[in-house]
Amino acid sequence: MSMTITEKILARAAGRDEVKPGDNIWVNADILLTHDVCGPGTIGVFKREFGEDAAVWSREGVVIIPDHYIFTKDVKAHRNIDILREFVQAQDLPYYYDPGTANYKGVCHVAMPQEGHVRPGEVIFGTDSHTCTHGALGAFATGIGNTDAGFVMGTGKLLIKVPETLRFTLNGQLQKGVTAKDIILRAIGDVGVDGATYCAMEFDGDGIEGLTIEDRMTICNMAIEAGGKNGIIASDDKAEAYVRARTDKPFTPLYSDPDSPVREHRTYDLSELVPCVAEPNLPDKYAVAADRTEVKLTRAYIGSCTGGKISDFIMAAQILKGRKVSVDTFLVPATQEVAEGLMSEHVDGQSLVEIFADADCLDIAPPSCAACLGGPLDTFGRANTDEVVISTTNRNFIGRMGSKQAQIYLASPYTAAASAVAGHIADPREFL
Amino acid sequence: MSDAAPVISGKVYVVGDNIDTDQIIPAQHLNLVPTIPEEYKILGSYALIGLPDDYPPFVEEGQMETAFPIVIAGRNFGCGSSREHAPLSLGAAGLKAVVAESYARIFFRNAVATGELYPMESQVRLADLFKTGDEATLDIGGGTLTAADGTVYDLKPIGDVAPVVSAGGIFAYAREAGMIEDR
Numbered sequence: 007m008s009m010t011i012t013e014k015i016l017a018r019a020a021g022r023d024e025v026k027p028g029d030n031i032w033v034n035a036d037i038l039l040t041h042d043v044c045g046p047g048t049i050g051v052f053k054r055e056f057g058e059d060a061a062v063w064s065r066e067g068v069v070i071i072p073d074h075y076i077f078t079k080d081v082k083a084h085r086n087i088d089i090l091r092e093f094v095q096a097q098d099l100p101y102y103y104d105p106g107t108a109n110y111k112g113v114c115h116v117a118m119p120q121e122g123h124v125r126p127g128e129v130i131f132g133t134d135s136h137t138c139t140h141g142a143l144g145a146f147a148t149g150i151g152n153t154d155a156g157f158v159m160g161t162g163k164l165l166i167k168v169p170e171t172l173r174f175t176l177n178g179q180l181q182k183g184v185t186a187k188d189i190i191l192r193a194i195g196d197v198g199v200d201g202a203t204y205c206a207m208e209f210d211g212d213g214i215e216g217l218t219i220e221d222r223m224t225i226c227n228m229a230i231e232a233g234g235k236n237g238i239i240a241s242d243d244k245a246e247a248y249v250r251a252r253t254d255k256p257f258t259p260l261y262s263d264p265d266s267p268v269r270e271h272r273t274y275d276l277s278e279l280v281p282c283v284a285e286p287n288l289p290d291k292y293a294v295a296a297d298r299t300e301v302k303l304t305r306a307y308i309g310s311c312t313g314g315k316i317s318d319f320i321m322a323a324q325i326l327k328g329r330k331v332s333v334d335t336f337l338v339p340a341t342q343e344v345a346e347g348l349m350s351e352h353v354d355g356q357s358l359v360e361i362f363a364d365a366d367c368l369d370i371a372p373p374s375c376a377a378c379l380g381g382p383l384d385t386f387g388r389a390n391t392d393e394v395v396i397s398t399t400n401r402n403f404i405g406r407m408g409s410k411q412a413q414i415y416l417a418s419p420y421t422a423a424a425s426a427v428a429g430h431i432a433d434p435r436e437f438l
Numbered sequence: 439m440s441d442a443a444p445v446i447s448g449k450v451y452v453v454g455d456n457i458d459t460d461q462i463i464p465a466q467h468l469n470l471v472p473t474i475p476e477e478y479k480i481l482g483s484y485a486l487i488g489l490p491d492d493y494p495p496f497v498e499e500g501q502m503e504t505a506f507p508i509v510i511a512g513r514n515f516g517c518g519s520s521r522e523h524a525p526l527s528l529g530a531a532g533l534k535a536v537v538a539e540s541y542a543r544i545f546f547r548n549a550v551a552t553g554e555l556y557p558m559e560s561q562v563r564l565a566d567l568f569k570t571g572d573e574a575t576l577d578i579g580g581g582t583l584t585a586a587d588g589t590v591y592d593l594k595p596i597g598d599v600a601p602v603v604s605a606g607g608i609f610a611y612a613r614e615a616g617m618i619e620d621r
């Protein structure tokens with residue numbers, strides 16, 4: 007039987023020769039990811055169900071990356087990190103990235119691949135909906151709740167339904183100024199916020215080759231914004247080189263059969279895509295950036311697992327070099343590695359930190375989720391009033407960045423930076 | 439959910455499409471840990487507090503529980519985050535069931551896995567036929583919602599998750615199936 011990459015990974019993880027969409031199967035997990043917001047609850051479920059002294063199914067399989075509420079005075083947020091620390095110590099877990107130490111990383115979905123925890127062909131469950139990011143390296147990766155995560159923590163298994171696949175074939179090359187974010191915002195605009203519910207979103211085509219690993223992460227990251235169970239791009243030489251540089255653990259990639267049946271197949275010519283935004287309050291409210299120049303902004307935000315990687319800041323710097331922003335511009339590197347890259351990476355001989363300082367951006371925040379999800383009231387960049395924000399994040403729901411009165415426009419780093427200069431939504435191609 | 443499927447009567451609270459998890463429980467309250475009993479209760483007092491201000495309160499100010507045992511919703515209820523705080527806050531507030539046109543996958547799964555509330559699917563768009571405060575009777579086992587005037591709306595069968603729901607959640611199901619040991 008001919009199968010998609012998602013079906014093949016799930017079949018192998020279930021110890022079967024084949025599976026088909028709709029099958030309910032028990033699969034073995036390779037990695038369980040959790041963080042400070044859902045980790046304490048997951049640990050609570052695990053202890054309640056398996057006993058106070060039970061051991062996790064695999065010490066190497068559990069990866070804990072605190073990232074959400076780190077730089078806040080909130081007492082409970084600190085208490086939650088203490089719960090993680092205590093658990094990690096009791097279980098002697100090797101993969102814990104402790105805030106306040108040199109081992110702290112930042113946003114889990116950017117740290118996971120950076121630290122070599124994402125490998126082609128593997129199964130990753132995470133207590134975070136953007137776990138789908140890790141499909142960028144040819145893994146099956148999906149978000150789950152605390153109860154399911156407590157189950158995986160104890161057993162290494164989970165009962166899941168094999169999803170149908172929506173295939174998006176990307177052909178050709180993006181024009182200058184158009185990015186992976188514009189691809190995924192367009193795809194979500196086309197299928198709608200529930201268009202991929204319960205489905206795998208698979209991206210293939212000759213256009214993949216021209217996308218960096220970080221571009222592929224941006225695309226898979228937002229599969230959940232169309233309701234997808236997972237986003238996935240089969241690994242290639244580029245992906246394998248990325249992974250091999252970060253881990254010695256062996257892996258065996260899997261690939262879709264060429265004729266594998268899917269529920270829906272869409273084809274995009276990347277050269278026809280243009281810079282765009284998603285208007286408030288849903289990620290599928292697609293609009294061409296050049297058609298929305300009347301939208302005046304009060305701030306710009308560059309950060310998160312979607313838009314806070316080093317490549318995102320390089321794009322922003324290409325626009326901001328030699329220019330000044332006209333609205334408050336918040337910069338939050340996703341991880342420590344990205345933060346270091348802001349000092350070591352240069353555009354036309356000038357470091358990114360210098361470019362951003364010269365452009366009058368606000369002081370760069372330490373790596374974390376920060377205002378991507380609003381968070382405690384003292385969170386850096388939180389929209390506490392009726393701000394109009396252009397943001398490289400992934401969600402623009404009512405209240406997502408704090409106040410219900412705030413309006414959030416999602417965009418690429420190019421579009422966000424160009425708009426920060428203009429003070430209104432702008433087409434970045436005029437700035438490059 | 440391991441009890442026999444209940445019949446729930448009371449006032450309904452009606453919401454529209456794409457009610458995301460930030461509206462169900464805004465992120466600033468995610469510092470609460472749902473497995474700590476007092477914090478679970480507090481989560482309930484914040485259920486649906488992220489809805490736009492033109493909605494009436496789901497939980498009255500100063501109260502811990504809602505007067506509405508049933509939510510009627512449009513499409514894609516619970517989209518967004520995987521935060522289990524979302525179904526848990528609704529359950530902690532005393533909500534028994536949601537009847538939506540469709541659900542986001544993770545919310546639906548979390549509702550089932552926790553056994554916190556019944557995620558029922560309607561066959562027609564009930565959000566246009568009911569308004570907040572209307573009385574209704576939801577028969578989970580029979581798969582019907584009956585309005586105050588006696589009109590009966592058939593719901594979709596609960597489907598693949600039925601064995602998990604009737605066992606009482608993922609842990610009970612796995613124990614029944616011999617996947618994990620009894621406690």
Ligand code: SF4
Pocket residue numbers: 073074113114115134136309310311312374375378379399400
């Ligand atoms: S950066 Fe935003 S979307 Fe990504 S994990 Fe953090 S809160 Fe979630």
